Amino acid sequence: MANVRKGRLKTDKLADQGHTVVGVEASELAVQAFFTENGIQHTVTDVPAIDFKLYQDPDNKIRIYVGDFFKFSKEMEGEFDGIWDRAALGSIHLEDRERYVKLMVSLMSEDCQYLAEAYYYEGTCTMQRIPPPHSTRPDTIYKLFEYTCDVKMIEHVDLKQVDFICSPPFKPEIDVLFLYLYLFTKKK
Numbered sequence: 001m002a003n004v005r006k007g008r009l010k011t012d013k014l015a016d017q018g019h020t021v022v023g024v025e026a027s028e029l030a031v032q033a034f035f036t037e038n039g040i041q042h043t044v045t046d047v048p049a050i051d052f053k054l055y056q057d058p059d060n061k062i063r064i065y066v067g068d069f070f071k072f073s074k075e076m077e078g079e080f081d082g083i084w085d086r087a088a089l090g091s092i093h094l095e096d097r098e099r100y101v102k103l104m105v106s107l108m109s110e111d112c113q114y115l116a117e118a119y120y121y122e123g124t125c126t127m128q129r130i131p132p133p134h135s136t137r138p139d140t141i142y143k144l145f146e147y148t149c150d151v152k153m154i155e156h157v158d159l160k161q162v163d164f165i166c167s168p169p170f171k172p173e174i175d176v177l178f179l180y181l182y183l184f185t186k187k188k
């Protein structure tokens with residue numbers, strides 16, 4: 001999950017532009033790889049109260065927490081002006097979706113722009129392993145956010161038409177595979 005304060009997509013580029021970027025990710029390996037692959041020096045501190053670790057760059061512009069997102073809250077980093085959610089909604093257990101959306105909305109500032117992508121797939125030959133990512137229908141997304149946010153689908157890509165279809169975890173024989181990009185803004 002990448003929750004981005006004051007900005008758009010690329011974490012290190014956003015920090016270069018003066019934005020503060022905050023991320024939350026369960027996999028410490030993934031967080032270590034982010035800092036190593038981008039050549040960013042960092043310190044690691046424990047946040048024992050909630051069983052998190054915090055990875056920070058020397059300017060404190062990139063702050064990535066390792067831990068369970070459901071223990072993250074507004075009290076830790078305030079509200080966010082921008083959020084980039086790269087298929088995280090599809091990565092969590094189906095029964096946690098409403099709880100997830102409630103938490104995400106609680107982190108949005110009044111004018112927050114929350115961008116999220118989600119896969120929708122169906123067919124007899126779908127995955128090389130069991131989900132996640134879970135298939136997420138657009139109407140499910142609209143329903144999850146209907147009371148709190150205006151929802152705009154700003155892009156949809158038919159992945160059957162592009163090279164992506166050959167990539168795991170999806171099988172090449174899959175019948176239907178779309179990637180949707182949504183923009184959520186708080187209802188006024």
Ligand SMILES: C[S@@+](CC[C@H](N)C(=O)[O-])C[C@H]1O[C@@H](n2cnc3c(N)ncnc32)[C@H](O)[C@@H]1O
Nearest residue numbers: 001002024025026027067068069086087088091
């Ligand atoms: C589609 S991946 C996105 C990875 C990365 N943020 C990116 O943008 O490339 C979804 C990620 O959600 C993480 N995840 C799933 N459930 C989580 C939770 N409860 N708390 C924190 N991270 C979680 C998984 O570890 C996985 O790396």
